[in-house]
Amino acid sequence: MLVGRLSKCSRNILKSSFASSHLRSFATHSKSTTIQPDSYESNKKTETNKLEKSLAKFWEKVTIGNSNDGSYTIELDGKSIKTPLGFEMKIPKNKKTLAFLLANEWKSLPSLQIKPFLVPLTSLTARCIDLNEAQITNDDEIKTKIGDLSTIKNLLLRYLDTDTMLVFSPREDCDGELRKEQEKCYRPLIEDMENFFTKFSDDGEPVKLTYLDCDTDGLIGNQQTKHTHIAVLNYLNSLSTWDLVALEKAVLVGKSFLAGVTILRNADYNDKFNLTIDELARLVSLETVLQTLRWGEVEDTHDVDKVDIRRSLASVAIIAHNSKPE
Incomplete structure (x- = not known):
């Protein structure tokens, strides 16, 4: 199935700015x-x-x-x-x-x-x-x-178009188990994120995240509306450099913009949204999780990747964490 990807050129630009x-x-x-x-x-x-x-x-x-x-x-x-x-x-x-x-x-x-x-x-x-x-x-x-903040923000924003958690696999994949889990796990998250980004909408109109359904859309690219892009960019502009770096790392690890926002929202004491690192790691690698449950893990590959994703996302959570206001 498709995963959250950009063109090779765009990925290299973003990776270069992150790695320098x-x-x-x-x-x-x-x-x-x-x-x-x-x-x-x-x-x-x-x-x-x-x-x-x-x-x-x-x-x-x-x-x-x-x-x-x-x-x-x-x-x-x-x-x-x-x-x-x-x-x-x-x-x-x-x-x-x-x-x-x-x-x-x-x-x-x-x-x-x-x-x-x-x-x-x-x-x-x-x-x-x-x-x-x-x-x-x-x-x-x-x-x-x-790197430059405006360039990083614009490149990160493009990951939202092909976000891992905005791509729904064909209903026959994994005997239907994958699509069933995606519907169960992704739909509530998408709805919650839409409500969250609406707070940053210039005109107050609700934000709706477009998603890719491989059963009906095939392999065409997914793209968010201009209204959504503006609202999400307003959100990015509200972030500190520390939060932006945390978001950047999480996006690259999970191939998911929503994954990065999830960690930042978890770190916000005023936001009631909550998703553990283990739960988030499962969501960004849901297809692999179900495939390995069915066929087993490849030693020193799947098991290492699983731990590495959790370690990376946990590091992001620590960077984003602030002491609770007294």
Whole structure:
């Protein structure tokens, strides 16, 4: 069946903008969504770049420090970690949980060779900070390396057209079980998301998400209306850089724009919407789940991908999480 995909050119542009702040050793995506920086090389003497080049532990003690502005810093032997672009890795004071988990991530790294999947939070946090600083400084050279917010938003928006959870398979697939599960799981989610995006509609008119029914539509492309695009873009414009990076990662992992919005809504204390990471991981890989239930898993493939999706989505949830207001 179709999954949430863009043209090869568009995917490469979005992947490039996402990857440019990541270290090669910090690539944390599953095999199907691996993103590697092809052109960006940073020669700045930062802890993250040193880790990339040495792939070995070079510190003794990891501590959490405090900046004058109240933000947290992660310190190696008393020196604050910097991002690949050389910016100090400051964690906002409303993300205390993230600060402690980042410190634990560096404390838990082995003294032998470092594996890419061991530092997912550092990778995402570095992108958040580098992308935010790029917009503040308005440096065109940095933006070329890390990406521009408007470009990222427009490319992410296109994933909504072919969202995994907006594609319904033929009714005969998996003896009818797949379509039955999609109707059961996707329909309520779509309706809830329509109500949510309506809040961002310029004219107050209800937002309706179009979907692809492979029984009646065949393999033609799906496309949202202009009204829907405007409302969803208004939503994207309301997000902080941290939330936008979290959304970006979730979209690339799950091939689903709605998956990213789900995680951000879960992190909003004022939003009653709730879907666990395990439930979301199942929804974005529903066809694979049902196929493996029927035919069994391929060792070191399906089982690894399943865990990798959950790990990636959980990392996104941590990035999006804010301490509860007192």
